[in-house]
Amino acid sequence: MKAIGEGKEIDFLAYEPIIELKHINVTFKETDREVHAVDNVSLSVDKGDIFGIVGYSGAGKSTLVRVINLLQRPTTPEAVVKVNGNELLTLSARELREKRRNIGMIFQHFNLMNSLTIADNVNFALRKSGLSKVERTKRVAELLELVGLSDKQHDYPTQLSGGQKQRVGIARALANRPDILISDEATSALDPKTTESILDLLADLNRKLNLTIVLITHEMDAVKHICNRVAVMDNGALVEEGELLQVFSQPRAELTKDFIDTTTHIESSLAVVEKQEIVQNLKAGEVLVKLGYVGETTDQPLITSLYDQFQVSANILFGSLEILQGTPVGNLLVVLSGEPKKTQQALVFMQDHEVAVTVLKSGDKEVKPND
Ligand SMILES: Nc1ncnc2c1ncn2[C@@H]1O[C@H](COP(=O)(O)OP(=O)(O)OP(=O)(O)O)[C@@H](O)[C@H]1O
Numbered sequence: 001m002k003a004i005g006e007g008k009e010i011d012f013l014a015y016e017p018i019i020e021l022k023h024i025n026v027t028f029k030e031t032d033r034e035v036h037a038v039d040n041v042s043l044s045v046d047k048g049d050i051f052g053i054v055g056y057s058g059a060g061k062s063t064l065v066r067v068i069n070l071l072q073r074p075t076t077p078e079a080v081v082k083v084n085g086n087e088l089l090t091l092s093a094r095e096l097r098e099k100r101r102n103i104g105m106i107f108q109h110f111n112l113m114n115s116l117t118i119a120d121n122v123n124f125a126l127r128k129s130g131l132s133k134v135e136r137t138k139r140v141a142e143l144l145e146l147v148g149l150s151d152k153q154h155d156y157p158t159q160l161s162g163g164q165k166q167r168v169g170i171a172r173a174l175a176n177r178p179d180i181l182i183s184d185e186a187t188s189a190l191d192p193k194t195t196e197s198i199l200d201l202l203a204d205l206n207r208k209l210n211l212t213i214v215l216i217t218h219e220m221d222a223v224k225h226i227c228n229r230v231a232v233m234d235n236g237a238l239v240e241e242g243e244l245l246q247v248f249s250q251p252r253a254e255l256t257k258d259f260i261d262t263t264t265h266i267e268s269s270l271a272v273v274e275k276q277e278i279v280q281n282l283k284a285g286e287v288l289v290k291l292g293y294v295g296e297t298t299d300q301p302l303i304t305s306l307y308d309q310f311q312v313s314a315n316i317l318f319g320s321l322e323i324l325q326g327t328p329v330g331n332l333l334v335v336l337s338g339e340p341k342k343t344q345q346a347l348v349f350m351q352d353h354e355v356a357v358t359v360l361k362s363g364d365k366e367v368k369p370n371d
Protein backbone atom coordinates (compact mmCIF):
# COMPACT_ATOMS: atom_id res chain seq x y z
CA MET A 1 0.00 0.00 0.00
CA LYS A 2 1.19 3.47 -0.82
CA ALA A 3 2.09 5.49 2.23
CA ILE A 4 -0.18 8.43 2.80
CA GLY A 5 2.62 11.00 2.84
CA GLU A 6 4.06 9.76 -0.45
CA GLY A 7 3.83 11.91 -3.53
CA LYS A 8 3.53 14.96 -1.38
CA GLU A 9 6.32 17.51 -1.50
CA ILE A 10 8.15 17.60 1.76
CA ASP A 11 10.03 20.79 2.38
CA PHE A 12 13.27 20.16 4.20
CA LEU A 13 13.86 23.83 5.00
CA ALA A 14 13.77 23.85 8.76
CA TYR A 15 12.11 26.62 10.76
CA GLU A 16 9.87 27.79 7.98
CA PRO A 17 6.76 29.40 9.44
CA ILE A 18 3.62 27.63 8.28
CA ILE A 19 1.28 29.68 10.48
CA GLU A 20 1.88 33.35 11.22
CA LEU A 21 -0.56 35.26 13.36
CA LYS A 22 0.07 38.93 14.10
CA HIS A 23 -1.88 41.35 16.28
CA ILE A 24 -4.89 39.10 16.64
CA ASN A 25 -7.75 40.58 18.64
CA VAL A 26 -11.19 39.07 18.99
CA THR A 27 -13.90 40.91 20.88
CA PHE A 28 -17.37 39.44 21.29
CA LYS A 29 -20.05 42.05 21.78
CA GLU A 30 -22.87 40.79 23.92
CA THR A 31 -25.89 42.94 24.71
CA ASP A 32 -24.71 43.74 28.22
CA ARG A 33 -20.94 43.34 27.94
CA GLU A 34 -17.90 42.88 25.74
CA VAL A 35 -15.60 39.89 25.97
CA HIS A 36 -12.06 40.46 24.78
CA ALA A 37 -11.47 36.75 24.05
CA VAL A 38 -8.13 37.21 22.24
CA ASP A 39 -5.92 40.10 23.23
CA ASN A 40 -3.25 41.17 20.73
CA VAL A 41 -1.73 37.75 20.15
CA SER A 42 1.13 37.24 17.72
CA LEU A 43 2.67 33.83 17.20
CA SER A 44 4.37 31.79 14.59
CA VAL A 45 4.33 28.03 14.14
CA ASP A 46 7.05 26.37 12.10
CA LYS A 47 6.55 23.54 9.67
CA GLY A 48 6.75 20.23 11.52
CA ASP A 49 6.17 21.76 14.96
CA ILE A 50 3.93 20.21 17.54
CA PHE A 51 2.92 23.50 19.06
CA GLY A 52 1.09 23.35 22.39
CA ILE A 53 -1.27 26.07 23.58
CA VAL A 54 -2.19 25.76 27.26
CA GLY A 55 -4.47 27.84 29.42
CA TYR A 56 -7.38 27.49 31.76
CA SER A 57 -10.97 27.41 30.60
CA GLY A 58 -12.01 30.70 29.01
CA ALA A 59 -8.43 31.78 28.27
CA GLY A 60 -9.26 32.17 24.58
CA LYS A 61 -7.51 29.09 23.17
CA SER A 62 -10.35 27.86 20.97
CA THR A 63 -11.13 31.35 19.73
CA LEU A 64 -7.48 31.87 18.82
CA VAL A 65 -7.13 28.63 16.86
CA ARG A 66 -10.40 29.25 15.05
CA VAL A 67 -8.68 32.35 13.69
CA ILE A 68 -6.10 30.11 11.97
CA ASN A 69 -8.73 28.91 9.48
CA LEU A 70 -10.87 32.04 9.84
CA LEU A 71 -13.81 30.19 11.34
CA GLN A 72 -13.40 33.19 13.63
CA ARG A 73 -12.35 36.49 12.04
CA PRO A 74 -10.16 38.90 13.98
CA THR A 75 -12.18 41.95 14.96
CA THR A 76 -9.51 44.63 14.43
CA PRO A 77 -8.00 45.65 11.09
CA GLU A 78 -4.29 45.29 11.85
CA ALA A 79 -4.52 41.48 12.03
CA VAL A 80 -2.34 39.23 9.87
CA VAL A 81 -3.35 35.58 9.34
CA LYS A 82 -0.88 33.78 7.11
CA VAL A 83 -0.96 30.07 6.43
CA ASN A 84 1.66 28.60 4.10
CA GLY A 85 2.59 32.17 3.20
CA ASN A 86 -0.95 33.07 2.05
CA GLU A 87 -2.75 35.95 3.73
CA LEU A 88 -6.15 34.37 4.36
CA LEU A 89 -7.85 37.66 5.21
CA THR A 90 -7.68 38.82 1.61
CA LEU A 91 -9.09 35.65 0.03
CA SER A 92 -12.51 35.26 -1.56
CA ALA A 93 -14.96 32.85 0.06
CA ARG A 94 -14.17 30.24 -2.58
CA GLU A 95 -10.40 30.57 -2.19
CA LEU A 96 -10.76 30.40 1.56
CA ARG A 97 -12.79 27.18 1.36
CA GLU A 98 -10.00 25.72 -0.72
CA LYS A 99 -7.26 26.77 1.73
CA ARG A 100 -9.25 25.53 4.72
CA ARG A 101 -8.99 21.99 3.44
CA ASN A 102 -5.31 22.24 4.23
CA ILE A 103 -6.17 22.50 7.93
CA GLY A 104 -7.70 19.50 9.66
CA MET A 105 -9.39 19.77 13.06
CA ILE A 106 -10.19 17.35 15.86
CA PHE A 107 -12.27 18.08 18.94
CA GLN A 108 -13.09 16.82 22.41
CA HIS A 109 -16.53 15.57 21.33
CA PHE A 110 -15.62 13.64 18.24
CA ASN A 111 -18.59 14.96 16.22
CA LEU A 112 -19.11 11.66 14.39
CA MET A 113 -22.34 10.85 12.62
CA ASN A 114 -23.92 7.95 14.50
CA SER A 115 -26.04 6.80 11.57
CA LEU A 116 -22.98 6.24 9.38
CA THR A 117 -20.37 3.48 9.61
CA ILE A 118 -16.80 4.36 10.52
CA ALA A 119 -15.77 4.08 6.87
CA ASP A 120 -18.65 6.32 5.78
CA ASN A 121 -17.83 8.89 8.44
CA VAL A 122 -14.34 9.18 6.96
CA ASN A 123 -15.64 8.99 3.40
CA PHE A 124 -17.95 11.92 4.08
CA ALA A 125 -14.90 14.19 4.43
CA LEU A 126 -13.90 13.25 0.85
CA ARG A 127 -17.19 14.28 -0.76
CA LYS A 128 -15.61 17.39 -2.33
CA SER A 129 -12.21 15.85 -3.00
CA GLY A 130 -12.80 15.18 -6.67
CA LEU A 131 -11.78 11.54 -6.18
CA SER A 132 -13.75 8.74 -7.85
CA LYS A 133 -15.78 6.34 -5.73
CA VAL A 134 -13.11 3.67 -6.07
CA GLU A 135 -10.34 6.10 -5.14
CA ARG A 136 -12.31 7.29 -2.14
CA THR A 137 -12.83 3.75 -0.89
CA LYS A 138 -9.11 3.14 -1.23
CA ARG A 139 -8.28 6.37 0.53
CA VAL A 140 -10.64 5.54 3.43
CA ALA A 141 -8.94 2.16 3.83
CA GLU A 142 -5.53 3.88 3.91
CA LEU A 143 -6.71 6.33 6.52
CA LEU A 144 -8.25 3.70 8.76
CA GLU A 145 -5.05 1.70 8.56
CA LEU A 146 -3.06 4.81 9.46
CA VAL A 147 -5.02 5.24 12.70
CA GLY A 148 -5.15 1.51 13.48
CA LEU A 149 -8.86 0.93 12.85
CA SER A 150 -8.94 -1.21 9.70
CA ASP A 151 -10.97 -3.89 11.46
CA LYS A 152 -13.68 -1.41 12.53
CA GLN A 153 -14.66 0.01 9.15
CA HIS A 154 -18.14 -1.53 9.18
CA ASP A 155 -18.86 -0.64 12.81
CA TYR A 156 -20.91 2.35 13.93
CA PRO A 157 -19.59 5.10 16.23
CA THR A 158 -21.68 3.89 19.19
CA GLN A 159 -19.79 0.58 19.06
CA LEU A 160 -16.43 2.27 19.61
CA SER A 161 -14.56 3.38 22.72
CA GLY A 162 -13.68 7.05 23.19
CA GLY A 163 -10.13 6.49 22.01
CA GLN A 164 -11.33 4.67 18.90
CA LYS A 165 -13.82 7.45 18.15
CA GLN A 166 -11.00 9.98 18.32
CA ARG A 167 -9.00 7.84 15.91
CA VAL A 168 -11.92 8.10 13.48
CA GLY A 169 -11.89 11.86 14.08
CA ILE A 170 -8.20 11.92 13.20
CA ALA A 171 -8.70 9.81 10.06
CA ARG A 172 -11.48 12.13 8.95
CA ALA A 173 -9.41 15.26 9.69
CA LEU A 174 -6.53 13.90 7.58
CA ALA A 175 -8.70 12.75 4.67
CA ASN A 176 -7.81 15.67 2.41
CA ARG A 177 -4.08 15.47 3.23
CA PRO A 178 -3.82 18.68 5.25
CA ASP A 179 -0.44 20.11 6.23
CA ILE A 180 -1.82 21.29 9.56
CA LEU A 181 -3.88 19.52 12.21
CA ILE A 182 -5.51 21.51 14.98
CA SER A 183 -6.39 19.48 18.03
CA ASP A 184 -8.77 21.32 20.36
CA GLU A 185 -8.85 19.39 23.65
CA ALA A 186 -9.00 16.18 21.64
CA THR A 187 -7.92 14.06 24.60
CA SER A 188 -9.88 15.85 27.33
CA ALA A 189 -12.66 13.25 27.42
CA LEU A 190 -10.25 10.30 27.53
CA ASP A 191 -8.62 8.40 30.39
CA PRO A 192 -4.85 8.85 30.89
CA LYS A 193 -3.82 5.66 29.10
CA THR A 194 -6.02 6.33 26.08
CA THR A 195 -4.83 9.94 26.09
CA GLU A 196 -1.28 8.72 25.85
CA SER A 197 -2.04 6.42 22.95
CA ILE A 198 -3.76 9.24 21.03
CA LEU A 199 -0.83 11.58 21.75
CA ASP A 200 1.56 8.90 20.54
CA LEU A 201 -0.48 8.56 17.37
CA LEU A 202 -0.32 12.32 16.82
CA ALA A 203 3.46 12.31 17.33
CA ASP A 204 3.73 9.43 14.89
CA LEU A 205 1.64 11.27 12.26
CA ASN A 206 3.76 14.38 12.80
CA ARG A 207 6.85 12.38 11.84
CA LYS A 208 5.38 10.20 9.11
CA LEU A 209 3.42 12.89 7.28
CA ASN A 210 5.48 15.95 8.28
CA LEU A 211 2.20 17.15 9.76
CA THR A 212 2.30 20.38 11.73
CA ILE A 213 0.15 20.07 14.83
CA VAL A 214 -1.37 22.77 17.03
CA LEU A 215 -2.38 21.10 20.26
CA ILE A 216 -4.74 22.95 22.57
CA THR A 217 -5.00 21.55 26.04
CA HIS A 218 -5.27 22.41 29.71
CA GLU A 219 -3.02 19.48 30.56
CA MET A 220 0.67 20.26 30.75
CA ASP A 221 1.32 16.50 30.73
CA ALA A 222 0.06 16.32 27.15
CA VAL A 223 2.30 19.20 26.13
CA LYS A 224 5.27 17.61 27.84
CA HIS A 225 4.58 14.33 26.12
CA ILE A 226 4.73 15.49 22.49
CA CYS A 227 5.18 19.24 21.96
CA ASN A 228 8.41 20.93 20.93
CA ARG A 229 7.06 24.44 21.53
CA VAL A 230 4.50 25.77 23.93
CA ALA A 231 2.51 28.96 24.42
CA VAL A 232 0.61 29.81 27.58
CA MET A 233 -2.60 31.86 27.37
CA ASP A 234 -4.27 33.82 30.13
CA ASN A 235 -7.25 36.08 29.73
CA GLY A 236 -6.90 36.26 25.95
CA ALA A 237 -3.19 37.11 25.98
CA LEU A 238 -0.07 35.03 25.40
CA VAL A 239 1.87 35.23 28.65
CA GLU A 240 4.72 32.96 27.61
CA GLU A 241 5.94 31.21 24.48
CA GLY A 242 9.04 29.22 23.64
CA GLU A 243 10.85 25.93 23.19
CA LEU A 244 9.43 23.25 25.48
CA LEU A 245 12.70 22.69 27.31
CA GLN A 246 13.32 26.40 27.77
CA VAL A 247 9.83 27.04 29.12
CA PHE A 248 9.96 24.03 31.43
CA SER A 249 13.36 24.76 32.85
CA GLN A 250 13.01 28.55 33.11
CA PRO A 251 9.34 29.51 33.19
CA ARG A 252 8.84 33.26 33.49
CA ALA A 253 5.11 33.67 34.04
CA GLU A 254 3.48 32.63 37.32
CA LEU A 255 0.77 30.84 35.37
CA THR A 256 3.37 28.78 33.52
CA LYS A 257 4.90 27.80 36.86
CA ASP A 258 1.46 26.70 38.07
CA PHE A 259 0.98 24.55 34.99
CA ILE A 260 4.42 23.00 35.32
CA ASP A 261 3.79 22.23 38.97
CA THR A 262 0.77 20.16 37.99
CA THR A 263 3.20 17.77 36.31
CA THR A 264 6.33 17.91 38.50
CA HIS A 265 4.49 18.13 41.84
CA ILE A 266 7.34 20.10 43.29
CA GLU A 267 5.23 22.77 44.98
CA SER A 268 2.86 20.22 46.48
CA SER A 269 5.87 18.24 47.72
CA LEU A 270 7.22 21.40 49.24
CA ALA A 271 4.21 21.61 51.53
CA VAL A 272 5.06 18.16 52.87
CA VAL A 273 8.79 18.81 53.03
CA GLU A 274 8.30 22.02 54.99
CA LYS A 275 6.66 20.09 57.80
CA GLN A 276 9.69 17.89 58.35
CA GLU A 277 11.65 18.46 61.51
CA ILE A 278 14.92 19.15 59.74
CA VAL A 279 13.26 21.95 57.78
CA GLN A 280 11.36 23.32 60.79
CA ASN A 281 14.58 23.62 62.80
CA LEU A 282 17.16 24.90 60.34
CA LYS A 283 20.34 26.02 62.08
CA ALA A 284 22.94 28.58 61.04
CA GLY A 285 24.55 27.43 57.79
CA GLU A 286 21.54 25.33 56.85
CA VAL A 287 19.24 26.21 53.98
CA LEU A 288 16.33 24.59 52.23
CA VAL A 289 16.82 25.11 48.51
CA LYS A 290 15.10 24.17 45.31
CA LEU A 291 17.55 23.12 42.62
CA GLY A 292 16.52 22.90 39.01
CA TYR A 293 18.75 21.64 36.26
CA VAL A 294 18.61 20.64 32.63
CA GLY A 295 20.74 18.20 30.71
CA GLU A 296 24.29 17.27 31.64
CA THR A 297 24.23 18.46 35.25
CA THR A 298 23.08 15.51 37.25
CA ASP A 299 22.51 15.60 40.96
CA GLN A 300 25.13 13.14 42.13
CA PRO A 301 28.42 14.66 40.86
CA LEU A 302 27.23 18.09 41.85
CA ILE A 303 26.35 17.10 45.36
CA THR A 304 29.60 15.19 45.74
CA SER A 305 31.54 18.28 44.72
CA LEU A 306 29.67 20.41 47.25
CA TYR A 307 31.10 18.21 49.93
CA ASP A 308 34.56 17.91 48.39
CA GLN A 309 34.96 21.64 47.80
CA PHE A 310 32.97 23.26 50.58
CA GLN A 311 32.34 20.50 53.11
CA VAL A 312 28.65 21.23 52.63
CA SER A 313 26.44 18.17 52.89
CA ALA A 314 23.15 17.79 51.08
CA ASN A 315 20.07 16.02 52.30
CA ILE A 316 17.70 15.39 49.39
CA LEU A 317 14.08 15.57 50.57
CA PHE A 318 12.38 15.39 47.21
CA GLY A 319 13.55 14.75 43.69
CA SER A 320 11.95 14.49 40.28
CA LEU A 321 13.58 13.71 37.00
CA GLU A 322 11.83 13.87 33.69
CA ILE A 323 12.96 13.38 30.15
CA LEU A 324 11.75 16.15 27.86
CA GLN A 325 12.59 15.76 24.19
CA GLY A 326 15.37 13.39 25.17
CA THR A 327 16.88 15.77 27.74
CA PRO A 328 16.79 15.15 31.49
CA VAL A 329 15.16 17.90 33.53
CA GLY A 330 15.59 17.58 37.28
CA ASN A 331 14.14 19.28 40.33
CA LEU A 332 15.34 18.71 43.87
CA LEU A 333 14.37 19.98 47.27
CA VAL A 334 17.50 19.81 49.37
CA VAL A 335 18.71 20.90 52.79
CA LEU A 336 22.33 22.03 52.59
CA SER A 337 24.34 22.29 55.75
CA GLY A 338 27.84 23.50 56.47
CA GLU A 339 29.74 26.50 57.71
CA PRO A 340 27.50 29.51 56.94
CA LYS A 341 30.10 31.07 54.62
CA LYS A 342 30.76 27.78 52.88
CA THR A 343 27.05 27.21 52.37
CA GLN A 344 26.87 30.60 50.68
CA GLN A 345 29.82 29.68 48.46
CA ALA A 346 28.19 26.37 47.60
CA LEU A 347 25.06 28.20 46.41
CA VAL A 348 27.13 30.47 44.18
CA PHE A 349 29.06 27.45 42.91
CA MET A 350 25.85 25.76 41.82
CA GLN A 351 24.57 28.88 40.10
CA ASP A 352 27.84 29.05 38.22
CA HIS A 353 27.16 25.50 37.08
CA GLU A 354 23.82 26.47 35.58
CA VAL A 355 21.70 25.08 38.34
CA ALA A 356 18.66 27.24 39.08
CA VAL A 357 18.93 27.80 42.83
CA THR A 358 16.05 29.11 44.92
CA VAL A 359 16.58 29.52 48.65
CA LEU A 360 13.25 28.68 50.24
CA LYS A 361 14.17 28.84 53.90
CA SER A 362 17.30 29.62 55.81
CA GLY A 363 18.51 28.99 59.35
CA ASP A 364 21.07 31.71 58.94
CA LYS A 365 20.07 35.35 59.09
CA GLU A 366 22.79 36.24 56.58
CA VAL A 367 21.38 33.94 53.93
CA LYS A 368 18.11 35.56 52.96
CA PRO A 369 15.53 33.53 51.09
CA ASN A 370 15.56 34.90 47.56
CA ASP A 371 12.08 33.76 46.72
N1 LIG B 1 -19.24 33.04 20.17
C1 LIG B 1 -18.99 33.65 21.33
N2 LIG B 1 -19.76 34.66 21.77
C2 LIG B 1 -19.50 35.30 22.92
N3 LIG B 1 -18.47 35.00 23.73
C3 LIG B 1 -17.67 33.99 23.36
C4 LIG B 1 -17.89 33.27 22.15
N4 LIG B 1 -16.92 32.30 22.04
C5 LIG B 1 -16.14 32.44 23.13
N5 LIG B 1 -16.57 33.43 23.92
C6 LIG B 1 -15.95 33.90 25.17
O1 LIG B 1 -14.58 34.15 24.90
C7 LIG B 1 -13.75 33.71 25.94
C8 LIG B 1 -12.74 32.71 25.45
O2 LIG B 1 -13.42 31.54 25.07
P1 LIG B 1 -12.69 30.27 24.43
O3 LIG B 1 -13.74 29.27 24.11
O4 LIG B 1 -11.81 30.72 23.32
O5 LIG B 1 -11.79 29.78 25.64
P2 LIG B 1 -10.97 28.42 25.81
O6 LIG B 1 -9.61 28.80 26.29
O7 LIG B 1 -11.04 27.62 24.56
O8 LIG B 1 -11.75 27.69 26.98
P3 LIG B 1 -12.02 26.12 27.23
O9 LIG B 1 -10.75 25.56 27.81
O10 LIG B 1 -13.14 26.11 28.23
O11 LIG B 1 -12.40 25.51 25.94
C9 LIG B 1 -14.69 33.17 27.01
O12 LIG B 1 -14.94 34.18 27.96
C10 LIG B 1 -15.94 32.83 26.23
O13 LIG B 1 -17.08 32.91 27.06
Ligand SMILES: [Mg+2]
Nearest residue numbers: 061062063184
Ligand atom coordinates in the same frame (compact mmCIF):
# COMPACT_ATOMS: atom_id res chain seq x y z
MG1 LIG C 1 -11.84 25.77 24.11
